[in-house]
Amino acid sequence: MKIIVDTNIIFSGLLNSNGTIGDLLFNSDGVFEFYSCSYMRHEIDKHWAKLKRISKLSDSELDEARFKMFAKINFINEELIPQKTWLVSESLVANIDMDDVDFVALTKHLKGFLWTGDKELYNGLKKNSFKRIYNTTELVALRLAKS
Numbered sequence: 001m002k003i004i005v006d007t008n009i010i011f012s013g014l015l016n017s018n019g020t021i022g023d024l025l026f027n028s029d030g031v032f033e034f035y036s037c038s039y040m041r042h043e044i045d046k047h048w049a050k051l052k053r054i055s056k057l058s059d060s061e062l063d064e065a066r067f068k069m070f071a072k073i074n075f076i077n078e079e080l081i082p083q084k085t086w087l088v089s090e091s092l093v094a095n096i097d098m099d100d101v102d103f104v105a106l107t108k109h110l111k112g113f114l115w116t117g118d119k120e121l122y123n124g125l126k127k128n129s130f131k132r133i134y135n136t137t138e139l140v141a142l143r144l145a146k147s
Helices: 007-015 020-026 038-046 048-055 059-070 083-093 098-110 119-127 136-146
Strands: 002-005 033-037 073-076 113-115
Touching: 002 098, 007 020, 007 038, 007 048, 007 059, 020 059, 020 136, 033 038, 033 098, 038 048, 038 073, 038 098, 048 059, 059 073, 073 098, 083 098, 083 119, 098 113
Parallel strands: 002 033, 002 113, 033 073
Antiparallel strands: none
């Protein structure tokens, strides 16, 4: 099953790689295939100082955690997504947060499911009849059911 990971999931995972998010990323082989936008790597770099401050990890510790997490994710160049998919995705997130359009577009393009910890995005997409979305609790339950 294709799972598209948004930035807030990786952010949370880097802050606590031994938590539920880390467990899902590192221990779901054979159940989930993780994907994300190339843009997400830039987003993590943009917030690197904040991640360092909050996590209280050294550069090398945080860099190692990022390396391990990114190794579990297949990164897809957004330029591969057709224009029609972008337009539909933009209409889905227009009243929520346009910064998330990349993840919705990739989810639609790969016919996968979006994994987010962003409650506003989750609730907004559900309200807009976008059903291909999971929060962390739902993904844990899904993995258990598929095991």
